[in-house]
Each structure stands twice: as structure tokens, then as C-alpha cells.
Amino acid sequence: MTLTLAMAVPAGVLAQTGSDKTEQTEQQKNGQQPAEEQQGDGAQQRTLAQIRLSVGDGQSTPTFKAGEQTDLTINVMNKGNLDAQNVQITPVVENVSDWPFDMSKLNYDRSLGTIKAGEQASAVWGSEEEGLLTVREDVTGQSYKLVFRITYDDGENACETTKYVFVKTEAAPKEEEPSGGQNDGNGQDGPEGGTGQDDGQQSSGGGTGIPGTVDDTDSGQDFYADAGGVYNSDPIVSGGSESASDGSVPRVIVTGFSTDPAEVKAGSDFKLTVHLKNTSKKTAVSNMLFDFQAPASGTDAAAEAPAFLPTSGSSSVYLEKIAAGGTKDISIELNARADLVQKPYSIEMSMKYEDKNASQFEGNSSLAIPIKQEARFEFSEIQVAPDTVAVGEEANITCSLYNLGRVKLYNVKAKFEGDAIEGQEQFIGNLESGATGMIDGIVTAVAEAYEESNCRLVLTYEDDAGNVSTVEQPFTMSVMPEADYTDMGMMEEMPEESGGIPMPVILLTAAAVIAAVAVVIALVKRRKKKRIAAEEEELMDEVERLTEDEHQQP
Helix, strand or coil: CCEECCCCCCCCCCCCCCCCCCCECCCCCCCCCCCCCEEECCEEECCCCECCEEECCCCCCCEEECCCEECEEEEEEECCCCCEEEEEEEEEECCHHHCCECCCCCCCCEEEEEECCCCEEEEEECECCCECEEECCCCCCCEEEEEEEEEEECCCCEEEEEEEEEEEEECCCCCCCCHHHCCCCCCCCCCCCCCCCCCCCCCCCCCCCCCCEEEECCCCEEEECCCCEEEECCCEEEECCCCCCCCCCCCEEEEEEEEECCCEECCCEEEEEEEEEECCCCCCEEEEEEEEECCECCCCCCCCCECEEECCCCCEEEEEEECCCCEEEEEEEEEECCCCCCCEEEEEEEEEEECCCCCEEEEEEEEEEEEECCCCEEECCCEEECCEEECCCEEEEEEEEEECCCCCEEEEEEEEEECCEEECCEEEEEECCCCEEEEEEEEEECCCECCCCCEEEEEEEECCCCCEEEEEEEECCEEECCCCCCCCHHHHHCCCCCCCCCHHHHHHHHHHHHHHHHHHHHHHHHHHHHHHHHHHHHHHHHHHHHHHHHHHCC
16 A cells, blocks of 8 residues: 655755656647747757756755654756646655654645746745654664655646655664664764764775765664665574573674675676674674575566575675674675666675574674666667768758666767767657667758768766766768859859850859769768778788798798
8 A cells, every 4th residue: 555645855865866757848739839949050959848847956965863843845946948837746655664754644735836947946844833743753863765756737738757865864862882882873974985983894885875874783773875784683592501691692793895896787796795793892702604695586577586696606604703892704706686677685694603602693684785787778870861961051860779778868868069060969858778769960061071980979868866977979971162152143244155055054064063073082082091991901911811820830
């Protein structure tokens, strides 16, 4: 069952994404101007009418303490060039534990009215009049992912987009000092990618830049932001002769982990290194056995294979001992399945160990390892029509973009560049996995050019975290020199010879012949370059064969 509430999303936008069902309108159908046209340098610029809503612009990531009463504010900005009307924000809560606030009301709808292009509106939840929001007492210090839906229209068509943001929480302080010299569990954040601990522990969720962690040693939990994390359970006595004389239970916890390489890609092998610590100040532990198990995951419903498999075939690791208050590392080589989607995946680590009295203990920890899917796409053959133009003329360039990967490409843009051409950037939009995008642009020839690969298609896109990538695809376009017709108007005053061909006709014919000769010369030069290159390559191959024959002779 899905519980849908209209709530605010706090400011902190560590990552935001959306499955935009539509953020643009059909210009002609809606009776609006399809574009703003500006004439310059012989090129025509067209701007696509669209609505692009973003959240959290100019806001920092908030931290909410357990039990405090607070308010939530979120900025919604229209980065498009079309007004968004009847804007409403509605968070989607699938599980109560995923929401860090007490839900004292059934409806938290917030209507923002019309957000004009380039402007923003703020939605506020919690006030003295309607009552402040209360942070849950049981928040553990983890970062919460808040998903919400935004609906709007452009006057005719209804639109919907889904976004998410992350906010931080701070657990309630503990009364007792934690064992092992660790922090007091107040959830202080360290620098980007660190753990915020004073005892020198280093924890990284695969080296992907963790904003902060909370170490609650009484509950045995370490939480990491969206990049990955660790969970530790309390140990239990499973057998043995007797427990420690003072009745204490030695606890072994996971203080963090790292991966090599730092970014784990689906289908690749990686080394997982787990950092362990014996929190007991008096009791050493020994004869330690660790076992790693990952739950079944993947896009193939019929395949029940785990998300991670050990490359050696064994999922167990043995460690001789950890001294009282000491630390050790264990490592295992794993392989991530190729069909994993891009998100963090958990791996369970069970542990068995003994103290000096041969008392046996068992414990469990969970690691969250983020998996990345590489963007894979291809271009079709780039078509130029006409294939040869003169300086000052225009050409139409088209090709298709195939998204062959498992990840969505966001805000795809394309532009044709080169020393001989000028063109405008084209916005393609978001491209789903397995989808095809069309690139269709008009360029103007500005300089003479005959070289191979003298032009390029520049493609830019973003991933779900907003990171921008750029790819270039070269292609060839022949540009002839501009024909000179400056003296044509003067020929009308010249007298015509009786019985002869008119002079303007002769000049036009001569100009056409000159242009044709220029094209032929350009093509001959181009073919000559190709022939010379082929002959040189053939000569080099012959030299290599002769060299190999000399080496083979006794």
C-alpha cells in the first residue's frame, strides 16, 4: 500500500532526478509562438518552448535533530521559458520509516499557483498557526531520501514530474560514553567523504564522496549518506565454556569499507576491504570467521543469482585475532553482476569469534555498495545534404542517437562545430534506455574546407546526479569558395553585337564553368590524398613483411 502525502521537501539537494512525463508543449497545437527567431550571420535561431522545474536551488542540506519541532521550506524554480500553471507538490511515502517526521495530519498539500519562466516559489510546511513538524524520536542519524511529485500545466496540457532530495538527521544523544574510545553518537559530520570520527577511523562507501556518517556505538550502527553505508548488529553468545569474568561481551564492529576501484561498475571485478574494530578495552578476540552473502538481484526475474559473487568461489575469510581495542582489515575479491541497475546494493557479513575463555560469539553487519552503470550509446551515419556547399550556403545535417546502456541520459544536447561551419545548439531532452533520439540541425558554411573529419558533432548529457559528460563524433563536409558575381550588374549597359550571344549569358556560363572546375579540382585533390595515403600504408605493410622474412631466415 502506498501512502501519498503532500509534504515539503527540505532544502538539501544532494542529488535530484525525475521521470519527467512531459516538460514541453507542442507549440503549433497550443496556438503559441513556436520559437523566437533572430536573424544573424545567415542562421536562424529557434528556442523550444518548455517548462523545466527544479527543487532546492540555492538551499543547503538541512540536519534535523530527533524530537525537535521545525519547519520545512523548499524552493521550486522554473528554468524553462514557459509559465508553469497550477503547480502542486505531493511527496510519495511508501513506508513510514522512510519519513523522518511524525505524521500528525492526513493532508499536507501545497499549491504554488503559477511559477513564471525564470522565477521560483517557496513552499513552507510548519508554522506557529498550523503547528510545527516534529522530528521522530527514533531517527538514527541516517540520511533520508524524500520522494515527491510535482504536477502542473501549461494552460492546456497537464504535466507531472517526480523528484527526490536527501536530508540529514541527528540521533538523540546517549547517556553513557561508548566503548572503544569512539565518539558519543551525536552524529557530527566530517568533511566530504569522511566519517567525522575522532579516533582516526576511515570509512568510505566505495570512495564516492559520502557527506557524513553517524556512529551510534550503543546500537552498533554506522550510517552513510546515499553513496553507501554500514549497519552493525549486537553480538550474541553462541556457546563455549564461560563468558568473561566481568560479564562483558566483546563487540567487533565494522567502522567502514573501501573498494578498489573506488567506483564499482556493473559487470566488473573489485576488491572489497572491510575495516574492523574490537571495541572492548579488556578482551581480545580470536579464531575469527567471516562470511559474505549478497541477496539475489538483477533485471532478469528468472535469475536468482546474488548481486555479488566471490571471484575465487569462496565467500569466507579467516582472521586470527584482534587485540583489545585493536583494528584489522579483511579483504575479498568480488564480481558485480552486469545486469544490476544503478543504485546501492547490500551485502551481509556474518562473523564468528571467541574470547580468551573460548566463549563463542556471533554477529552480523550489512554493507551498502553503490553500483554504477556506464552510459553506452552510438550514432548512426551522419547525413549531410547537400554534401558539398559554397561559403555562405546552408546545409542540413541529421543522424540518430541510440541509447544502448541501462541508464537514462538526461538533458541531452547536440551541436555541430568546425572551422568551416556555424550552427545552433539543439536540445534533445531525456533519453530512456533503449530509446532513439533524432539530431537534426542546420549549419552555415563560413570558410573553405576539404579536409577529412573537418567537422564534429558535440554531444553533452547528464547522469542522474547531474554530472555533465561530453562526447565528440567527427565527420566530413566539403565547402567550396564563394562565387564572385559583383560585376554582373554592369554588363546590362554594354551593347550587344548583332547576331551574337548576349554578354550576360556568356559571363554566367563562364562563372558556372569556373565553379565546376573548382569542384573538380577539390575532388581530385581529395582523391589524390586518399591514394597517396593508401600507397604509403601498402608500402609500410610490404616493409614489415620483408622484415619478418629476414628474421625468419636462419
